[in-house]
Amino acid sequence: MQLQKVNNSDTIKLFHKLPHLIYKGDKNWAAPIQGMVENTFDPAKNPSFKHGEAERWVIVDQSGDPVGRIAAFINYDKAKTFEQPTGSCGFFECIDDQEVANLLFDTARDWLKERGMEAMDGPVNFGENYMNWGLLVDGFMPQGYGMPYNPKYYQKLFDNYGFKVYFEQFSYHLDYSVPFPERFWKIAGWVAQKPGYSFKHFDYNNTEKFIKDFSYIYDEAWRFHEHFNPLDPQDLRDFIKDSKAVLDPEMIWFAYHEDEPIALFVMVPDINQILQKLNGKLNFINMLKFLYYKKKKAITRTRILIMGVVPKFQKSGIESAIFWHQDKLMKKKPQYTEVELSWAGDFNPKIISLYESVGGKHVKTHHTMRYLFDRNKPFERAPIIGAEKDE
Numbered sequence: 420m421q422l423q424k425v426n427n428s429d430t431i432k433l434f435h436k437l438p439h440l441i442y443k444g445d446k447n448w449a450a451p452i453q454g455m456v457e458n459t460f461d462p463a464k465n466p467s468f469k470h471g472e473a474e475r476w477v478i479v480d481q482s483g484d485p486v487g488r489i490a491a492f493i494n495y496d497k498a499k500t501f502e503q504p505t506g507s508c509g510f511f512e513c514i515d516d517q518e519v520a521n522l523l524f525d526t527a528r529d530w531l532k533e534r535g536m537e538a539m540d541g542p543v544n545f546g547e548n549y550m551n552w553g554l555l556v557d558g559f560m561p562q563g564y565g566m567p568y569n570p571k572y573y574q575k576l577f578d579n580y581g582f583k584v585y586f587e588q589f590s591y592h593l594d595y596s597v598p599f600p601e602r603f604w605k606i607a608g609w610v611a612q613k614p615g616y617s618f619k620h621f622d623y624n625n626t627e628k629f630i631k632d633f634s635y636i637y638d639e640a641w642r643f644h645e646h647f648n649p650l651d652p653q654d655l656r657d658f659i660k661d662s663k664a665v666l667d668p669e670m671i672w673f674a675y676h677e678d679e680p681i682a683l684f685v686m687v688p689d690i691n692q693i694l695q696k697l698n699g700k701l702n703f704i705n706m707l708k709f710l711y712y713k714k715k716k717a718i719t720r721t722r723i724l725i726m727g728v729v730p731k732f733q734k735s736g737i738e739s740a741i742f743w744h745q746d747k748l749m750k751k752k753p754q755y756t757e758v759e760l761s762w763a764g765d766f767n768p769k770i771i772s773l774y775e776s777v778g779g780k781h782v783k784t785h786h787t788m789r790y791l792f793d794r795n796k797p798f799e800r801a802p803i804i805g806a807e808k809d810e
Contacts, residue, residue: 420486420519422526425475431457433477435699437485437512441570447561448568449691450699456510458661459545460490466654467545470496472534475510476526478519487513487520491527492545493534496648502799503537503791509551511542512569513576520576524790532792539790540585541577542567547654549724553588553762558783563722563759564665564691566590567785574786582788586801589771590761591779595749599742599777607743610736617678618744621671630655632673632680640727644804664709665690669748670721672741674728682728684741689720689759716754723760726770738773766801 425434435453442448460475462468473492480486493506508527513520524539531539544551550565554573562568599607610616621629630652637650659666665687674682693712697705712718728737749755760779763770775781791798 420478420480420522422476422478422522425477425488430477433479433485434475434488437477437488439699440485441512441514445570446695447559449561449694450697452694452697452701453699454701455661459510464657464661465546466651466657467492467494469651470494471545473545474530476523478522486516487523489513489523489527490545491530491539493531493536494545498536500648501538503793503796504535505538505540505789506531506534506536507543507545508539508541509543509545511573513573515570515572515576517576517579521580524580528790528792537792539792541582541788541790542569543787553785553787555783555785558590560782561695562691562783563590563720563761564687564689564694565722565724566759566761566783577788580790581794582790583798584786584800585789586787587765588762588785588787589765589774589781590759590783590785591763591774592782593758593760593777593779595756595758597778599746603739603776603778604743606736607739611740611743615677616737616740617675618741619673619675621666621668621673623668626656626659629671629673630659633683636673636680636683636727636729639729640733643730662687670745672744674737674741676732680729681732682726682737682741684726684738684745685724686721686745686758687724688718688755689722690718692718692720719754720757720759721755723758726773733769739776742777764801766803768803 423430423433425431435456438450458464460473471492471494473490475490476488477485478487488510489508490510491506491508498504498506508524511523513523528539542554551567553567554577555562555567555569556574559571611618633655634650634652641647667688670686670688672684673680693709696712697708701709726738726741760774761783762785763774789798
């Protein structure tokens, strides 16, 4: 077998060909749009390159067919927030062969080592964690848009190499044919109608205002989390631009108290239900197909990408008030019958409790794995948010 750096049209084709070989016949898999994957590795389109770098490789067998691929990347700002500088690997695809997997992991590890890293997280994304983050270990069913899907044997490949679970990620499903718990609605309705509170949808005509509000809420909500980095507003601009065909402004909520932004909620239609029909290519014909299926309301699922509340209002019930408003909207869009609430980290018991309080059922588990380069160093899992304060 031969390891090749992905740096020309031929190796890029091999990089994208491999998943189609791995998942051939797997009806659960939705091929990501190749152009969107390529944007991840384009410094002009991925803001993560402002503070980092990335490289990727593919392995081919004697026949020239791809059998493994991986990418390594570093966001130097985030890497420095850990006890040991930590880089990442992702976009991992591999045949069921530990030797091939080990070569991929070794290559990513050595690249990161050369740049001063002492640990490697994976499989993750070179960007925000609401997209392509984690290894699926339970719940092998169609995944929500942006949630990773992989063969079961990938867990063995990671474990055998020496990766350990840094944190678990839980996805919940909500069946809209089943009413929310009555107690939840009483609290939600009371909070939603309290004087001083207001709720607004995202509006493209006021994009910059909502980007400003989103950045403020995000930074306030996650400021006290370990490894926090302020959100780059340009990341939001790029996300909105790249996802305009996906986003439904009525599914993006902002909550205000006395006109001050205090909470955000972002839900998207699960376009994987259409992407499964497009084979990863968004050419002219497939673009027409996409628009056709979207108009025919072929999408029946949605996925909640992110929720955030500034600390002062985290015990006010404002999250339930947003669900109260969103439920009224969903009744006007009966084609949507299921919501995926993903993901909730095992380090965040508050969001887990919220998802369970609305009747969400835990159906999928992903793992974010970590590999320490010093094999004698004690391994520590991600700390529970607020654990130190509660002790």
